[in-house]
Amino acid sequence: MTTTTPFAADTTLLSDVSAAVKTAGLTLRDRYTTHPRGVSLDEVVGEIHANDDAVLAVLREPLLAARPGSRWAEDELAGGALPAGEWWVVDPAEGNINHVHGLEDWAVTATLVSDNLPVLTVVHLPLTGDTYTAVAGGGAHLNGVPLTVSAKTDLGATLIGTGQAKPGEDERTFRRIGDSVTAMMINGLVVRVSVPATMQLIHVAAGRMDAFWQFSDVRSGLVAGALLVAEAGGTVTDLAGRPWTTASRDFLAAAPGIHTAALDVLATIA
Structure with a gap:
């Protein structure tokens, strides 16, 4: 994957998106329990949809306002190319199935995709408070500290x-x-x-x-x-x-x- 858009210079956008995702994370954290919710398939699916709806209610409008002219990819389970332009690809409860079952591996994610390449992303883990961010050409960070992939060769x-x-x-x-x-x-x-x-x-x-x-x-x-x-x-x-x-x-x-x-x-x- 290669990116060429100079989003690294747009610190205001990253700050606005980070704030919106963290606020949404509070909503998801407040819905979390350490015990599983739902027994039947319908009950589990209902809990998943309720999480999504609660988070999107506080996340969608701030993201669209942060990037005027951007559009929203509605189906979080969809794949394939998007039309040209800028799109928000969001998972309001990434790892929703874990959240519903009382597990800890879940997050809120928001990514701006420009002409089918991600150019800015924020991943927030509400239970730990950790926030992963990346912008095209600006590096990847955890709580502001640069990230580097493994040096392994074997x-x-x-x-x-x-x-x-x-x-x-x-x-x-x-x-x-x-x-x-x-x-x-x-x-x-x-x-x-x-x-x-x-x-x-x-x-x-x-x-x-x-x-x-x-x-x-x-x-x-x-x-x-x-x-x-x-x-x-x-x-x-x-x-x-x-x-x-x-x-x-x-x-x-x-x-x-x-x-x-x-x-x-x-x-x-x-």
Whole structure:
């Protein structure tokens, strides 16, 4: 993934987006319990939608106001290219399923996408207060401190990850995930399989993990992490090795020293 838009100079926009996302995070934090909510599928889905609606009620308008002329990508589970121009791709509760089940891996994310490339992102973790930010050409940061990806060069020494992008994907995708996990277990050191994608990608950007791949194009789970990893010095492509955009069908973000080796392993998965 490559970005050319000089968003690094727009400190006001980053400040406004950060403030909006943190405020929205308070709403999501207030809805959190350490016990699971919902037993039936309908109850769990209802809790998920209630989280989304509560956060969007306080997040949508401030983001649109922060970037006049920008538009809103409505479906957070959608994939594929967006029309030309600037779009907000937001996940009001990234890791919503974790939130509803009393787990701690969830966040609020907001990413500005310009002509199908992420150019500014904020990922806020309300439970810890940590905020990850990145702007095209301006680097990636955690609470203002620069991030750098892993320096590893040996795939056999890596902690790498993948996960399910959304419920109800086709059987071929599920089988590819399983085959790829097996292949990476053979070639890597340890493989994490978890959701959501963003909560693994922040670790890749921070050098705590070495790579993350996904057989999916769900935009809201990838755009924030893609920009964070790229701006932290990582390599972000599709699984054919081409630069990643929202039009790409699959995804790999890795430390540059192991990207080619990871790509070679994943290329064997039909």
